[in-house]
Amino acid sequence: MGQPWQAWSASNYLSAIRKSGVAIYHIAGWRDGYRHGALLGFRNLSNPSPEGDLRQKILVGPWTHSRVGEYFDLAAEHLRWYDYWLKGIDNG
Secondary structure (H helix, E strand, C coil), X not given: XXXXXHXXXXXXXXXXXXXXXXXXXXXXXXXXXXXXXXXXXXXXXCCECCCCCECEEEEEEXXXXXXXXXXXXXXXXXXXXXXXXXHCCCCC
């Protein structure tokens, strides 16, 4: 069966993701053991909108895998992201 993270990997759902047009927000830390996957995902997975803009962003900082909240207000950033993509609020 493998490891659970293998089943959760976006690579298993590429066709559905590409068809969805959903905006993608990648987050990684320079000291995160999984940063390579986030950077590869950002480089290789995109969902352009019908207007042609890329619905994708990456945030990389000096944290480890689970310590992003100590360096960055991740909840506020999520709210800003969802306000923009789900509610259409132009917040930069």
